[in-house]
């Protein structure tokens with residue numbers, strides 16, 4: 001990483017280690033995108049990183065939405081809608097990039113940082129509080145595929 005565009009800090013913690021770790025992966029991918037833009041790696045590389053970010057985001061949302069359903073989260077519909085809006089936004093951008101009508105630039109990074117920060121601080125923290133109240137484990141002790149990504 002050359003410079004970090006988005007930093008993790010404890011303010012972003014929702015109190016559940018596994019979800020926090022997934023959010024850290026998302027932040028790491030935003031930073032990788034920033035590095036690729038700074039280093040002028042070209043549109044093929046930035047498009048690949050964006051595809052990886054989109055894929056990982058979908059996986060992460062599936063995890064959160066499963067937990068919401070399993071534990072009967074009352075704000076499921078709103079939260080899921082927020083997730084779907086972001087996925088749609090990224091899909092639209094990928095399409096525009098594919099057509100050569102848009103590029104992967106700081107406008108996107110800014111949007112992603114703002115979206116993630118806002119979503120974690122508002123929606124995910126509220127979800128975290130609910131899940132903890134329902135008795136979800138806040139620490140994970142088994143080795144996870146996340147460790148391979150976070151190092």
Ligand SMILES: [Fe+2]
Pocket residue numbers: 064079083119123124
């Ligand atoms: Fe979420």
